[in-house]
Amino acid sequence: MDAARPIIPSGFESGSPGEGAPRATPVMEQYIEIKAANPDCLLFYRMGDFYELFFEDAEVAARALGIVLTKRGKHLGRDIPMCGVPIHRADEYLNRLIALGHRVAVCEQIEDPAEAKKRGGKSVVRRDVIRVVTPGTLTEDTLLDARRNNYLLAIARARASIAEDSRFALAWIDISTGEFRIAERDRAGLAAEIARLEPGEIIVSDALYGDGALAPYLRSLPAVRPLPRDVFDAATAERRLAGYFGLATTESFGALSRLELTAAAACISYVERTQLGARPPLSPPVREAQGATLAIDQATRSNLELARALSGERRGSLLAAIDRTVTAAGSRLLAQRLAAPLTDPGAIERRQDAIEFFVADAAARAELRARLAAAPDLARALARLVLGRGGPRDLAAMRDGILAAAGIAGELEKGGELALELAQATHALRRLDPALASELGAALAEELPHLKRDGGFVRTGFDAALDEARALRDESRRVIAALQSRYADMTSVRALKIRHNNVLGYFVDVTAQHGERLMAPPLNATFIHRQTLAGQVRFTTTELGELEAKIASAADRALAIELETFETLAAAVTAAASAIKEAAEALAVLDVAAALAQLAIERHYVRPQIDASLDFIIEGGRHPVVEQALTGDASAFVANDCDLSPPASAANGRIYLVTGPNMAGKSTYLRQNALIAIMAQMGSFVPARRAKIGAIDRLFSRVGAADDIARGRSTFMVEMVETAAILNQASERALVILDEIGRGTATFDGLSIAW
Template sequence: MSQRPATSPRPVRSVPKTGAAPSDYTTSAAVLDTAGATPMMAQYIEIKAANTDCLLFYRMGDFYELFFEDAEIASRALGIVLTKRGKHGGADIPMCGVPVERADDYLSRLIALGHRVAVCAQTEDPAEAKKRGPKSVVRREVVRLVTPGTITEDRLLDPARANILLAIGRIRIGAGKTEADQVYGLAALDISTGRFALSEVPGPELASAIARHEPREIVLSETIHADPALARLWREIPAPVTPLAQAELEPAAAERRIKAQFGVSTLDGFGQFGRAEIAAAGAALLYIERTQIGVRPTLSPPVREASGATLAIDASTRANLELTRTLSGERRGSLLDAIDRTVSASGARLLAEHLAGPLTNLDAIRRRHAAVAWLAEQGVSRKAFREILARAPDLARALSRLGLGRGGPRDLAALRDGLDAAQALASHLAALDALPDDLATLGKRLKKVDAALVAHLRAALADDLPLKRTDGGFVREGYSPEIDECRLLGQDSRKVIAALQARYAEETACRTLRIKHNNMLGYYIEVPQAVGETCLKGVMRETFIHRQTMVDAMRFTSVELGDLEGRISGATDRALALETAVFDGLCGEVLAQAAAIAEVADALAALDVAASHADLAVERDWRRPVVDDGYGFTVTGGRHPVVEAALRLSGEPFIANDCDLSGEGRGRIRLITGPNMGGKSTFLRQNALIAVLAQIGAFVPAASARLGLVDRLFSRVGAADDLARGQSTFMVEMVETAAILNQATRRSLVILDEIGRGTATFDGLSIAWACLEHLHEKNACRALFATHFHELTALGERLSHLDNATLKVAEHKGTVVFLHEVVPGVADRSYGLQVARLAGLPPGVIARAGAILKNLEKSERDRPNRPRIDDLPLFAALSAPPMEETPPDREDGLRLVLDGIDPDTLTPREALDALYRLKAARDT
């Protein structure tokens, strides 16, 4: 079928969540009646009716065909031609198709758009179907459901990203019905590697937990999906969400499903799991069973992630800090992109996992730091390790494909080469002295697999391997005498065919006579039309048996050729059958050691990540941080890892800055003022990223760092509307700020940028003022607070743990120079006009703004004796520490404000400010 682009492509319809009703996804075939349909189309309709929530890839010969609305959706999504095939119910049947050989390419595009695909294969030989009658249809069955969270093919997967299917269970605690009364179980399952992790989180932390896993697909019960309190969450999550019937997810059934998967009679050997975790694990296994049509994947036993084992980072903070993706959704420009020096796919995935969930266990953090420090010092060994790791294929994903029956000879070769690399690394580590604990442990884990398995794979597999086992030729010559004999027969037969062709050519005096082969005719003799006629009438008529007449050629066979074909076919089929038996035997040996191989794969990834950190530390002069159980936060010469990397490309230096939030003397909270573009946001982010890097076990971009363990990281930076949720910039800002003030603990790290700037001046100032006081008095956390409200700097004299800092600037001939240096003190102004000029505002606008500013400043200077609103007793009282002084009576306060106002001398702006102050005094 032609695959030319559609001539009039229509916009791709928005793909609904996979849990949507069939009528929301693909309706036409789901409601069609088989009455009046052809046998083939009746079969299609029946299979489609059982898979209404999927696009149906219906195998017909060398193509997967799609019909009805499926064809319309796929045509738009893939940009392929929409045609038609016959009629049904008096209307044309839309159709499009993709070649079987290129199906993975099209599947990857459909999966990326969030579609699910049911792959329907022919499960019967066409010859068998013909025996039932001339109109009999070849049997077809859905052999697999391809969904975003259950793919295993290399061409469909991102090698550097885990492909997580996240299942969610829930139990209620107590009699309440709020989110605080719910406990959620999460089962994170990566079928492509076998990883299976369980965890439990309270209701308010569900969104953060989902964001940490970055799932490709989510499955849950219909009850959870239908909960009105969670409706917004499911709409906002980018991954497709699939609800399952509640009746199938009962706790007893979930536990039985887990036991059956791992062949155990009790779960006690895996640890103690909560009811919500068991429910989630059962839902994940049920979904895997359905999508794989009964094939049981090779999974690692479930590992329980203890509550609080990782640094809590909510979704907005992850986005603001651009940990693994930038705000535009790209990996390039993220922290992960800046620090990734891994040389293997499994190492890249593990690094991303570490970055998504930094540790809170001090011992584990320190062990990782020790391993990185040792590797940084041992340059020769580190280089040798990385060279070996770079040659190691992706063991985990190759093992998974073999376990699902989708593997090929190259997957066996990947295991051979990966295990060979593991043995080499284990030998290298064993020869070294004074290894840190983590590296010594990795050396032992790398030896888990029996060396005899590696030797057997090496002896059995050829050097040049086909993609599929059905192609044959993957068993090494000399491994099996029987296979070698069959191959030799096939090779000799080809020589006989060449000799037979030469003899026939001589006998017919036709030099263009050829003996060819195709799947329909087998071996045949082809000659030009004129020669064919002579053969039919001449001496060769007894030898040649006519098979087919073409436009310019004729095809024949002969008894001799038929006998030879039988010999060749038998030898080839026999060789393939023998090779298949060898393949199955090798797979059996591999899967018998699946648990050990998975452990080796994990060890290779962990060594790659540690070596990556060490290589980065040496290259960029990053230092080992000290992480303790205190509440300090002292960074000397800190740098932003992403910005520094970008500046290095252009040859520019990064200005390093210190940060002390230890609370000794003053600053547990640092209030930062300074000009726009001065570097406030960079300074805030770099210190948050330094905390993240330290707690994943990496070195940090600083001259030194001593950090008290951080339990929660909060970031409120930037400004954006959320129109889909009906929230303005200021509303988004307030929602995120509320989450911080309600959840931050003394051990948390908070960075806030420009709180209150999205509303009226005095409203914003009041909110920022109150937030600072709350962080200081109630949360008592470490915080960096950047602002343009210079009035807030007065709090430095009243709040004992607040310290003022500013970004230095210099002016030269009317031009401002940003020095990007953080120093103690207070900014005198924001340099807004200079920044506006740099941004390219029209010169006329800049000139007019400058004139207005001069007039305003002159008016202020011309009335030196007029009391400022800020100096009036009421404002002083309002700005007093909470609960430390009693504000004056409201009526007296209003009178004091009014007495200090001379209406005849006020500028319009001062009058507006005065009005705001009066309103604030009235509401106090």
């Protein structure tokens, strides 16, 4: 089944039962009404301690999750399929459904069952959808990879039909961190950007999704969702985007084109629709200019194994080889920099200066990394709190993060003059208000529950009214224990217990053999029979009922005070969201700088010289991944030189033709020089004795090929088409590596290719 297809229970589209068929129960009528409003989602419908799914939703979920499909009641004369998942495991099941491309509408009980009873015996507890969970709008740690961004990408096109000069605007958001960026690209650039971003979800207009020329490509991508044209309405785009940020115009965002505004507004609209009006703390959109980053197409990213090895795993990739970060945010930033190396020598040098600082000061590097390792993921905790999904531990993350930031800023300021990137990061850390950390520290208990509804997260002594309610609640529980002992003596039933459940409340529980004694005079005057089970008999008493009311009242009051305290603290965090976001970004920058310095020290990397020349000189270069794989092996990696500088400054010219026997290292040599260029332009030190590189603007590779039988193209034809595309797009600043192009052809074919 297509995960994007609307899932509507067959037979209830009209919302009315057939003639002669019994009406649906009030609960099922409520379900049908809510489901009809969310036809393209699986509906997680809260029923007590479970989320339940019905009709076709249940069939789809049962197959996807491998859970039991059962039935409950009838509708239009047919059994209603049903399955359910326990609330405490909901994230696990959500993760599996989202991974399969489904959208899930989470429908919660929005009132207490006691409130529903006040409206009448047959009243149904009010429920409503509180959020729509989609692959590109996740915020929970349990649903996200801490080391990767999870982008929602919107694509808008300038023309109604595809053509060589068609322009595309891309806007991407990570609502879990607040990142928001915009770019405009041509058709080739579109595919390259999607390969770089690896978005969790892509939204396009119905018209674009149905375009004959582009549709095959879009439908080959995971989690692409076509949306109505009004989401991509250019006429209202600027107003929608400005309105989200509370501005009159978008002028402060820079000179954005109409197309870019359309894509950005589509992103915003989708976020608002899925979050039901809740607004994640997004940064103002930043425009990525064409040519600001090194252009790397999808095939080259795959061939060079930048973020993933050919196996699809992180292990064995360049990212895994160079990652020495100690925070989740730092790991995400490192991956971003590796995916989009810079082309501006000045910007690259500023990153190098930050690394140089920590290379030169081992003590500062070690102290910073130790402090960072204890710092929480501020950005994602902030997003959850702002969206109303946070818990007590997210508040604790704010407290700990602010304290860590203050300590880190103080340590860096002891070190004298800082590199510009480090000075800017320190300034951002100093923007955090220490009073907020003090307020959080005073309010939060030492041991915190995961969920705020569990209570117990406010420190004793913080709120006098809370302490009073807790004392009454706890004293009542001690009275329960004493009452149990007294009832056991009264009945001579030592196994008598006072228990509690959500249906009966507090009750006296005895075995079946003792049940008759309590139902006979004189004990039946005290013990009122409530329930008989296979091996147990349950009773209540007037005294127990009165005590239960006191306990419930005190417990409810205590929890209400705690929840009110939580909302007050969350509001204080939300008010400081801008400063917290900047501090989170600063901590990531510091982590990456210190991590790359640690890598440089460990692996004996050097600082490359990056300028605007056309030089490409690498002396004693080594493959960063292969070299690490050989660590501890008897055979050390053999370093190699490479000089692709223009003839005026090098005798070897601008083309290297590498020959040699199988297993001689030709492919490794080709890849290592490309990887060194990428590392240099992301701002890292490089595995070489010396490196001088004129900033390259495009990187292409043609490494192996397979035939394309479906399109009638042989392996040789595929290679020729791809090589021609490289030659047509390559500029004088491009770096191209070609490995065994046209292998297996005749001599004359090879000569023609070389020519």
